[in-house]
Amino acid sequence: AQSVAQPEDQVNVAEGNPLTVKCTYSVSGNPYLFWYVQYPNRGLQFLLKYITGDNLVKGSYGFEAEFNKSQTSFHLKKPSALVSDSALYFCAVRDITTDSWGKLQFGAGTQVVVTP
């Protein structure tokens, strides 16, 4: 079975400091990994994804994520956080070896709070 874990309910960071949001996954086959962000009362907004190839993936708004197969992790990073990055972040995985492979399995979400 596929699963995604986001071990931190909330991450607090000062503006200008590096931001990291952690994600680990468990799938049977090769993973397809995604990060989404959700602002209050809005839908999910796609940030970036890992399919294959380079382990460092660059996405929208200065975010990047590093795929680590040995640690089964896909942590989201931003070198210098902005107050406007305060939002709820979701990691998701798709396992194409399962019967219901079209769906995304989401983590519980991590609330990011960036203080001025």
Add this chain to the structure above:
Amino acid sequence: GAGVSQSPSNKVTEKGKDVELRCDPISGHTALYWYRQSLGQGLEFLIYFQGNSAPDKSGLPSDRFSAERTGGSVSTLTIQRTQQEDSAVYLCASSLLVAGGDTQYFGPGTRLTVL
């Protein structure tokens, strides 16, 4: 171009009533997905449609839930005899294909409140 749109944005209903939620996917997208977001359960997959293939209904929580997609475009999620535990935000997404790395783009959601 236009993104995924959903209507209504908010729906308040009484327990036992039926509700219909609508999703308009991005033009040209062949795949359409429904998810539910609630405080207790997080983000849950409900159902997805892929072109003309039979939908994957494996995430529907009970037979009170059904969905259809007409003409390969607009989709309607119907909840019959609503219960208070159905209160949640219902999110629709679409993607160009159903492929491993294909990106799902989400609409703003419909917030359903069952009194």
